[in-house]
Amino acid sequence: MSTLTAFFAKAWVRRVTVVVIAALAVILPLVLPAFANQTIARIGVFAVAVLGLNVVMGYTGQVSLGQIFFLGLGAYVTAYGVTQGWNIVLVFVLSLVIPGVVGLLVALAAARLGGLAIAMVTIALPIVGVPLAKRLEDFTGGSQGLSANFSKAPAWSTLYDDQWQLYIVLLIGGIVFLLTRSLVRGKYGRAFAIVRGNEAVAGSMGVSPYRYKVLAFTVASIIGGVSGFLYMVVVQYTSPETMSFGHSITLLASMVIGGAASIFGSVLGGAYYVLVPQLTNIIDPNLTALLQGAILLVVLFVLPGGLVSLPRAIDRLSSRVHRSATPTTRVPAIGASPATRADAAAVEHQIPSPATTASDPAAKRPPTERQGQA
Amino acid sequence: MTLLELEGVTASYGPVQVLGGVSLSVPDGGAVGILGANGAGKTTTLRAISGTVRTGGRIVYDGRDIRGMRPDRVAALGIAHVPEGRGTLGALTVHENLRVGAYLRKDRKGIATDIDYCLALFPQLQNRIRSNGSALSGGEQQMLAIARAFMSRPRLLLLDEASLGLAPGTAKSVYEAIRRLRKESGIAMLVVEQNANLAFSLVDSATVLETGRTVLTGSSAELKGMDEIRRAYLGG
Amino acid sequence: MGTFIQLVIDGLSTGSVYAALALAIVLVNQATGLINFAQGGMAVLSAYIAFALTQLGAPLILAILASIVASLALGALIEWYLMRRFERGDPDTAVVVTIGLLTLITGICAWIWSYDNQIFPPLFPTGTVTVLGAVLSFSSLGTIIVIVAIMVLLQVLFVGTKLGLALRAVAINTQSAAFSGLPVGRLLMVGWGLAAGLGAVAGILVAPQLSLTPGMMDNALVYALAAVILGGLSSPIGVVIAAWLIGVLENLAAAYIGFIGYDLKIAVPFILIFVVLIGRPQGLFGRKAVVRV
Amino acid sequence: GCSRGGGGTSSDSVAPSPGITETAITLGITTPMSGTTAGPGTCTVAGVTAYFGAKNAAGGVKFGDGKTRKVEIKPLDDGYDPQKAKANYDQLKDSVFAMTAGLGTPTNRAWREAAISDGVPQVLVMTGDPIFSDQKQSPWQLGFVPIYQNEGEAFGTLLATSGSEHKVAVLYQNDDYGKGYVEGFKKGIEGASNITIAEELSYEATDASVDGQLTQLAATGADVFFNAMSITPLVISSLNKAQSLGWTPNWFLPSNTSSPGGILQKANDVSVYPGIYSVAFTKAVQSPAFADDEDVKTFLSDLKAYADYPDTPAFPHCAWSYQVGATLEQAFEKMTSPTRDDFMKALRSISDFSAPLMLEGTAVDTTADGQPAVSTVFVQKYNGKGYATATSWE
Amino acid sequence: MNLHFGGVTVLEGVSFDVEPGQVFGLVGPNGAGKTSLFNCISGHYKPSAGSILIEGVEVRGSRPATLARHGLARTFQHPALQLRDTVLENVLLGAHTRLPGGPLEWSMRSPRTTRSEKALRTEALELLERNGLGWAANVRADELSHGLHKGIEFCRALLMRPKLLLLDEPAAGLPHNEVEQLIQTVKRVRDEDDVTVVIVEHHMGLIAALTDRVVVLDHGKSLMEGTAAQAQSDPRVIEAYIGKDAAGDAA
Ligand SMILES: Nc1ncnc2c1ncn2[C@@H]1O[C@H](COP(=O)(O)OP(=O)(O)OP(=O)(O)O)[C@@H](O)[C@H]1O
Ligand SMILES: Nc1ncnc2c1ncn2[C@@H]1O[C@H](COP(=O)(O)OP(=O)(O)OP(=O)(O)O)[C@@H](O)[C@H]1O
């Protein structure tokens, strides 16, 4: 095996990458043009939304078609709170607590059902949510929606609005990503995964499928609420259309296209959600649906594992080229005795490539995201 | 006459090659065993034949090279594979599973007779004829997988640990039935079996695999006589 | 009372629209194990094909037959060139692929025929019959009859025929099915082809009622999915009954339960699903899936 | 923030605003061109593109500052998603001179405040939401089509003054569109004792059928049906359904779903209804009555030639946005300096302009605060071929 | 204890006691109800009547997760691993109940969580090493042959530090010499870790070598109870289970 994935698996590479990303996050907003900043901020908003969906669906395997509802709810809570003149910190807290509580209540009921039934209950959220938002006019402004202008750059910051908003998104979004990343590794990551994989086994391991489904769903709702808050920071307006069912489907597609059960895949998913409409608008706004459908199909056809699997796909391609040049045989373990087996194991994982050392079994396949806390 | 001939067969899962050259041959109407430790490549060898793994080398069946052929085409040539693990169609009933097994056959009467035959062989299945395959116990599923292979009236039977999870008495009668089939209809078979006692009761000769290669081939009697084999597979 | 019966009958005819699509979804699911979101889009495309043929002067019945045949082929081609790659992989990915397909097909229809409403010629004569003091239009009656016929055909296909059994076997476990000599690839194509043909019937049935637009089926799709889950994925009879139930209860709830009203009536099928599935996870008529450890 | 060019807030009357040069001016549109509202959405782009396409082909538009400029249209699709509309606006605002003609209330509202703070004109937009025509709240905005309330009110007034007793059944789309109509209608019948509202039901724009509502409404036996519905197929099926139920009231249909060719003639037989009323300010381009009208002919050929829109449009939005083009041209001709400020001033000073396709007696008037560019509407009655102005109830 | 599915009676009036520290065998023909009995004990099935006591506490109707937290571990007849994860991750799943801290703590990576994760990782590696699977720790489970999956499940169950361990056909698919090793391992676990083991197995050699007592089930009823030797010579057992002519060479 070669190059890309192995390169990124190295500890120092990772550390440098983190530093570089952090530095970019600080500097880029200052130098990029306004529209770029606004676009990145929007990507951030939907990356967070996709991340939430990933927690419940990518990691825990519960099909949720309702994630956009929690974004909408978070946005409405924010908009209402701001128009009522509440303290912004309080508004932020409410924008994740209220969706969290609603998500919890829905999950307490929905998690009793399995498989597709959960999908149907969650599909109901945006579908019933839209007329409900219209009906609760006193809180939501009905079909005219709510505007909330609260994310102007304060004078002391000497920043433009778009820079200020991007910093808010990067900060809050970054924290959410870090927290979620830790959550889906280690104890809870394994528990979510086994609920996805086999509920009976989960039970025997002390992981109550019901409770962990509820947990995942609640976490997803909270993250959805955060994305709703960020949505208001960036868009500053919400209406029932914000939570329309079609967007939920697009979120789902974005999650898979970015890469299910992957943290970085969520970012890519957010980028997909935001950039593809902009791209199709550039090509021909009359052909939006046709182009979007075609792009989605082409991406998945080439990368069924999502955009996040691109480095792996490149590796595969290059190693295929490699192998055809130097055919090799792997020697599998033999069972005569544990000792021979251990020896054989050392050989077994020797992958013919100059880039990796013989004793690096982990390099054989990239670890899944859940692996390892180290 | 040889029915099936493997020559220098290699196989790989993705980039990893796990068979490095397996050679063996099964005579028409003969029974050949494959022995080997866990992970030696027994299952992979059978998969190579039935076309479910990427393969190199030569696999000749009945005079034609079937390497790389799709599994359903292989089956259509009369090769039935009882796979490792649960090979049942879980959401179908036992009866439907048996009908699927007979998919390639046209003789309605013969199918009905064979279903009765299988049910007589496995009385436990008779009781659960309308149950979903997935509701069956481990051993019952194994019986169903074997019965389904019987239903296709194969010329060559690939058995991958057919006795796995069967009660000793049942395992015995399954092998008894297979022996009878062989005698009556001249089915050839390639048998992977961890219970070497059972295996040797059935096969004429066997191949020992180690790390994906054929290391030894011999008649049952020869192999039974070898110390190493005794220690690893026969106990004592 | 008259109004009540009329509401029930209205519900039945709306429910039939959902049922048409639901049956196609069931067919694909039984044959491939997938939920096909593109089913509605494919039905719309079929309706457009029939529409285009009538525009070229073909008689309606001929246009319909041609469109059904074309849809059969199209379904099989989609399976062969597109879905094949995803059938073994992660089911979520496959579902998203069908979503992409839905978008693409909608886009193609819009591109060729624009987003304008096209008026599809009626299949049934205008006119009504009176049932128990309520009126039922010929077109609703015709739709109901066709739906029932298809439902019976599907039930027979799945339960009674070798093809149906083979289709189901392939959907459950391709490899196991292949070991018994089932031509997996061909059966998958047949499954998709049949479902697309059935979808064509659905599209052509509803096109005159809704008038033809690229997004004609989008809303019906949600109801169809609800009917599929409620009725039980494996039962054609179940989903049709569920679709009718949804249509009728929705109407009655909107008319007689004040706080629901017509804006929130869409909640009715979901509440129904929830209540039913708590008690019967396999749906009203579905076969219980046994998961053993 | 060092790499920024001049923002959009330039009040310097010499420096030209973005999107305008000596020879060209660019206008942006964000509107749904995919999704459920794509039909009318594409129409809004087609109309204005056709209008200026024809003008450009004839050399361009002569501006008030003496220069002749070509007018370019940059349309973007927002799929009726407010968030995307805002993104489109963000993308366009520095490269276009003004935003115009976009369809939809939430999509226009999403960036209204941004447009105000950036000083970007958001004018002649296709929404009946009154906020866009309120100069204090919306200094950079102006609506084009009559606010929904006006249309409803016109009909209400006609009914109230009919002198006979009427029982009205109401069915409205559950959004600001439908509710606006009903609100206007109620204002029109305020205090009239001869009118009672028998039942008031709603439907969702996404519904596949409104049969249930019609059954319930038919049961009231109302003799007037106020149907504030914007979904073409549903209007057709409603006409058929009511007929099959044996309910034949007088109908009221809103301006955008009353097209004779697109709707009435596609229903089974609307002659069973004693009267079908609508309000309008535009000639119905599909109507045979206007088949030989010069305006209509030019309009249709412009659509075909410059907007790649070969069919006769099923939506009135094409015609409306064609009129938007003409109105913009009026403003351009009055502009004396190439700035957004000056443009807004010019735009707000048009009165009594009879745009192409306008019905006699209606006119564009942008000088009244609180009203969109078009605010006069006529109630019309269908006569089997087209509409004729109805001044009193018959 | 009784268990029904629809009209089918799976278990009928089965009773037995297992002493602490025993290895208890459960044998019987296919479909006799052995796995179902396990499922009842581990909470995956709900018996329609009867009672199950663990250390004197009624556990019938408890959920699997609750039982697991109270020291019950089991393996499955058909190994159920997370095929896309490494062997080590699979085994670590067994540590779930032993890792402290709630979701918030884990998402903030409190020192306690990091420490405990590290400790259990080491323990899991040792466990794999001791069972001859150390070499496979970082291999993805689906790259291993079928026969090794049982061993991984066994390690996963051991990492739970159970008081009661249910093993469902642990020797299926193992060659003879591996079975010998398995016997040693189970003995060691019982002695060193003080675990009570209930084992379902068709390998009579293993049953004979390992178990203190056995119950023979047939058609959901218990046929006899006694030592393995008694069972093997009981004519009813031979008739129902071992098969007459097979009695000789199955030993
Ligand atoms: N969930 C279920 N639904 C229906 N029947 C079931 C279910 N679980 C078990 N059974 C039936 O109960 C009987 C006992 O099954 P069980 O798995 O307990 O057998 P077992 O003794 O473990 O057999 P084996 O040795 O073959 O594994 C079988 O006939 C099986 O079909
Ligand atoms: N899907 C796979 N991907 C990668 N490697 C695999 C895969 N399946 C099996 N292997 C490897 O191939 C080798 C041979 O496996 P195979 O299943 O043929 O062994 P076996 O002899 O049947 O063993 P057992 O007795 O345990 O069933 C093993 O080393 C195994 O790790």
Ligand SMILES: [Mg+2]
């Ligand atoms: Mg094997």
Ligand SMILES: [Mg+2]
């Ligand atoms: Mg069992």
